[in-house]
Amino acid sequence: MSKATIYDVAGAARVSLATVSRAINNPEKVKPETRERVLRVIEDLGYKPNAFAKGLASRKSTTVAVIVPDMSRASIAEMMNGIADIARVYKYAILLYILDSEDSSEEDILKEIVAAQVDGILYLNDEVNARQYAFLQRIQNEYQIPVVLTNTIYPGHEDIPSVSIDYDKAGYEITKALIDEGRNNIFMVSTVRKYMVNDQKESGYLRAIEEAGLTPRIMRTSGRVSINTEHFNEYFKNHKVDGIVAVRDSIAVSFMNVARANHVKIPEDISVAGFQNTKYAILARPQLTCVDVPIYDIGAVGMRLLTKMMNQEPLSEAEVILDHDIIFRATTLKS
Amino acid sequence: MSKATIYDVAGAARVSLATVSRAINNPEKVKPETRERVLRVIEDLGYKPNAFAKGLASRKSTTVAVIVPDMSRASIAEMMNGIADIARVYKYAILLYILDSEDSSEEDILKEIVAAQVDGILYLNDEVNARQYAFLQRIQNEYQIPVVLTNTIYPGHEDIPSVSIDYDKAGYEITKALIDEGRNNIFMVSTVRKYMVNDQKESGYLRAIEEAGLTPRIMRTSGRVSINTEHFNEYFKNHKVDGIVAVRDSIAVSFMNVARANHVKIPEDISVAGFQNTKYAILARPQLTCVDVPIYDIGAVGMRLLTKMMNQEPLSEAEVILDHDIIFRATTLKS
């Protein structure tokens, strides 16, 4: 462990501090015997280089900032696991920033991040707007800090690399699956708040619906479970529905609860599908058909991509799209 | 924003760098006019002190390490929100460490944390064992880095402060509630893996059961939903049961699914209760009776406690116990 400084090591190993530094960072530049002697002393003393001194002198921090909107969303949390696993492999520490609800603070946070001298930024906020995007561009261009959008899309721009699945395609496929079951009053249940990712799901839904000559119907609900119940009751009293594609599993489950309370049979009367394949989908009865988003992988690949950028390695693609699956379970006819 | 150094500010404001530093950190020691001039220049230049230089010179990092076992657990993620909100108020950055499954790496991580010069540590790993606890004690004593156990208990020790609820009491109360309904074959469904927190829940359960002269029955299941199903089927084929207290909401829901598949009525035949009051409890049908653990608050209070320790403020209590509620819903008779 620490407390010992590089001077202590140098003294005990009878070399200069420059040699100690080299033995750690450029072992090949040090004669094997010297290197081993130094390394042994390091071990004995439990020496760990002071991260501040190292960062100040080298101008690198081996730290990445991860910016998230709200940790309690299952997808964000699971992405963090993927990020952390890869960060560990490449020896990066993670500085975590959870955004406040008032996004005014975001620029402050970004300044702080610049001051913290992180080597890279992983941005997981899928509510990104034009102002924020411009700010990220500035950080990348002016300060040369690489940024990766993870499970976040900003359509029409490729200057900030991103990792995600093709949500438009997934939205299309899952909607098409319900159409193929013979459903023709298929609603998409999306969110009131604007998430880029949900926009993509919606556009895929619209494409499938229009292609089939059906009428698109998008209802927007708040994320809050308690409000959903009333909202659903009210809305579907006046609408004929035989298919539901929800942008999140939990919203799908929430809908199913309301349907059941109204003695609607699932999947006989209504097919239901969600997005994400969380535990909600598996614990639900009937078990939920949904798009399986490889969210852990998205985090892991995002972090890996960032390491490449931090090492100035060339990127084969600026927009990485991972494959997704659709898992058919008991809430759809084809199961 | 940054890139400008303290020298640039000093030059533009026509003062020495010492004065700039004071204007930022000890404003009262600087003449108001000078201070304002300096502050304006700082604003103009978008100056942000380099965090490494500051950390190196001051030997403080205004950074805390948060150590968690697995971010995807709903309780951990929600605690993070509480921690981050308070950290923001007190201007602390968060260095996040997600533990590997192989706990061999934990000591390495702790060394890293020491090297990173964090001002404090929040430890959220409720699987803490004797070796790890001893290590935390060393960090606290040898390196003077304060540690707070958050939603983590290590019974019989008070040298590391902790924040939690009284899980023993909660376990007792929820079990007692089922007993009062007239249930007398109440099982606790706990986990195979050893969590201190679950031990407490079990001990409360045992106390209530023994007090009532009933036979205690603790079954342990893996956390994995898929395995639970079979496990439950097998186990309860051979046991008479009219009450279930599960250590996690999701386990309770998982049990209910198996029960329903076997045409058992809830709550008529079996009362079911869980712990945590997550979204699982609310989305379940019937809605789940459970102990409401104020997990966001536990995180927030833990972080607040840590700030006090980092400021050398005296602690009024080393073991903070927050209040909990029991929310009676439709899976118990008393609802």
Next chain:
DNA sequence: CTGAAAGCGCTTACAG
């Protein structure tokens, strides 16, 4: 292959 020395950008006694 190794050492002496400058420098990274701050803070903080110490004088004045």
Next chain:
DNA sequence: CTGAAAGCGCTTACAG
């Protein structure tokens, strides 16, 4: 109230 200077613990050309 303000400035000059030392020092925090490293890295990295530059010599040798």
